Amino acid sequence: MILEAQKKPLVFKKVAIPEPADDEVQIKIKACGICRTDLHVMDADLTSPKLPLIMGHEITGRVTKIGKAVSGLQVDDFVGVPWLGYTCGKCKFCKRGQENLCDYARFTGYTINGGYAEYTVANARFCFKLDGKYDDPSSAPLMCAGLIGFRSYHMISTSAKNIGLYGFGAAAHIITQVAVAQGKKIFAFTRDGDTRSQEFAKKMGAAWAGGSGENPPEKLDAAIIFAAAGELVPKTLQDVDKGGEVICGGIHMSGIPAFSYDLLWGERMIKSVANLTRQDGLDFFDILKDVPVKTQTQFFKPEQANEALDMFRSGKITGAAVLVME
Ligand SMILES: [Zn+2]
Ligand SMILES: [Zn+2]
Numbered sequence: 001m002i003l004e005a006q007k008k009p010l011v012f013k014k015v016a017i018p019e020p021a022d023d024e025v026q027i028k029i030k031a032c033g034i035c036r037t038d039l040h041v042m043d044a045d046l047t048s049p050k051l052p053l054i055m056g057h058e059i060t061g062r063v064t065k066i067g068k069a070v071s072g073l074q075v076d077d078f079v080g081v082p083w084l085g086y087t088c089g090k091c092k093f094c095k096r097g098q099e100n101l102c103d104y105a106r107f108t109g110y111t112i113n114g115g116y117a118e119y120t121v122a123n124a125r126f127c128f129k130l131d132g133k134y135d136d137p138s139s140a141p142l143m144c145a146g147l148i149g150f151r152s153y154h155m156i157s158t159s160a161k162n163i164g165l166y167g168f169g170a171a172a173h174i175i176t177q178v179a180v181a182q183g184k185k186i187f188a189f190t191r192d193g194d195t196r197s198q199e200f201a202k203k204m205g206a207a208w209a210g211g212s213g214e215n216p217p218e219k220l221d222a223a224i225i226f227a228a229a230g231e232l233v234p235k236t237l238q239d240v241d242k243g244g245e246v247i248c249g250g251i252h253m254s255g256i257p258a259f260s261y262d263l264l265w266g267e268r269m270i271k272s273v274a275n276l277t278r279q280d281g282l283d284f285f286d287i288l289k290d291v292p293v294k295t296q297t298q299f300f301k302p303e304q305a306n307e308a309l310d311m312f313r314s315g316k317i318t319g320a321a322v323l324v325m326e
Contacts, residue, residue, distance in 0.1 A: 001116040001305040003053045006044040009306045010055070010116065018113070018121045019065070025073055025124045026065035027081065031137035032115030033058030033297075034305075034321040035144045035170070036228065037083070037251050039313055041110055045228075045252040049110050056115035056323070057083040057108035058143040059122075060134060070124040078135060079127040080143045084276050085112045086123050100151075100275035107275070116305055118325050128281050138297040141320035142284075145170035146293070150284040152224045152249040152273045153179060160221035161185055164239055166212060167227030168201045170320035171249060174293055175224070180205035181291040187216045189232075191315070200296070200318050215239065224249050233270065234259035242266035249273050299324045 001010040020026045038055045040046045059081035063073055073079065087094050087102035094102050108114045108122065134142070149171035156163065163179055164187045165172040176186045188201030192211030201209040208217055212232060219241035225232050226249045233256045236246045246269065264270070296319030300308040308321045 001054065001302055003042060003049065003051065003055055005051065006042060006049065010042075010309075012303050015117075017119045020067040020121045022067040022069040023123055023125070024067045024121045025063045025070060025079070025127060026119060026121050027059070027061040027079060027127075028064045028119055029059055029061040029115050029117060029325045030135065031060050031140040031325065032056040032323045033140035033143065033145065033170070034308055034312055034323065036312075037144070038109065039309060040228075040252045042309065046110065050112065053109070054113040054115070054117050054120070055109040056117075057081070057110070058140045058145065058322075059108070059115035059120065060130065060137070060140050060143065061115075061120075061325075064119070067124065073124050073127060073129060078130050078132060080130050080134065081108055081115065081120065081122045081127055082143045082147055082276060082281060083107050083109070084278070085126055097279075098277070100277045100280075105275065116302060116323060118302070126278065128285065130285070137299060137322050137324045138295045140322050141170050141295050141297065142174065142288075142293070145320055146174045147276045147280055147284055148249060148273065149175035149226075150178065150287075151276050151280045152226075152247045154280070154283070155247050155271060155273060156222040156224070156245050160245070162187060162216075162218055162220045162222075164189060164216060164220040164223035164236065165201075165206075166223060166225040166232050166236060167229075168197045168209070169226065169317070170295075171226050172224075173200065173204045173296060173319055176201065176204045176206055177293045178287060178291050187218075187220060189214075194315070196318065220244060223247070225253075226250060228253050230254040230256040234263055237263040237268055237270070240268055242268070244268050246270045247273055295320060297322045
């Protein structure tokens with residue numbers, strides 16, 4: 001499924017199976033999750049995709065060929081391919097362990113081809129070798145919703161007990177399960193009146209769920225905003241207690257309205273999360289050994305990608321949408 005131009009539907013096309021370069025592996029894709037970032041790429045909120053482009057950065061699949069210089073992966077290994085597709089290893093960010101901020105980073109399904117296809121190639125160093133238990137297509141959303149959700153959650157101090165999640169989709173439903181298992185109390189905020197998502201949040205373990213216009217029943221220690229709505233920032237600052245942390249987990253957000261300094265006063269903090277590091281992935285999959293996260297997914301055939309994206313855009317997907325290739 002090819003994005004030939006932004007603001008246009010994807011085009012179903014037969015293209016050559018990509019051959020791996022020396023440092024790459026070729027992967028027969030099992031499944032690829034649909035992420036909100038894909039909508040931002042398609043709708044031109046993100047302005048510099050490679051074109052034409054194969055979107056998709058929540059890929060799971062099996063290695064079918066390996067490049068000459070690849071070590072650590074073999075044909076038949078089951079792997080996951082995340083958003084972070086390449087970093088330089090040399091810039092100041094890479095050197096200080098912040099490869100997520102690399103000046104020369106490349107991103108799967110944005111500046112390099114991704115997973116809305118039967119095959120892809122990926123730099124072997126940025127693939128996660130996965131346990132056979134992730135073979136189920138419902139695991140694909142772990143590769144971004146899970147990883148970015150986890151990085152956002154990880155940014156909160158461990159002492160935070162009451163955590164608000166604003167926007168209850170793919171990332172929030174995964175991270176709720178992890179947080180609840182670690183003894184946190186989750187407060188889920190959805191669009192006002194979206195009772196279906198509120199019920200879903202409670203089913204996933206949230207202690208409370210309500211509309212984003214509502215006040216939580218208790219002050220929050222921290223909040224993660226997954227929704228792309230900038231007006232949530234002042235509201236969230238109002239919901240967190242002194243010393244509270246507000247993490248913006250999305251790659252794009254609408255403008256943040258001006259707000260009174262009183263809302264930030266009391267050592268409240270606002271921080272964004274950008275991309276992921278490979279270490280985030282290792283830490284996340286390590287935690288999943290103890291916390292069996294179950295994703296709620298809706299499956300689509302690859303040629304139904306436009307339909308799935310439209311449903312996602314209009315809030316009709318509960319949990320995560322996944323394209324299943326085989
Ligand atoms: Zn994503
Ligand atoms: Zn770098």
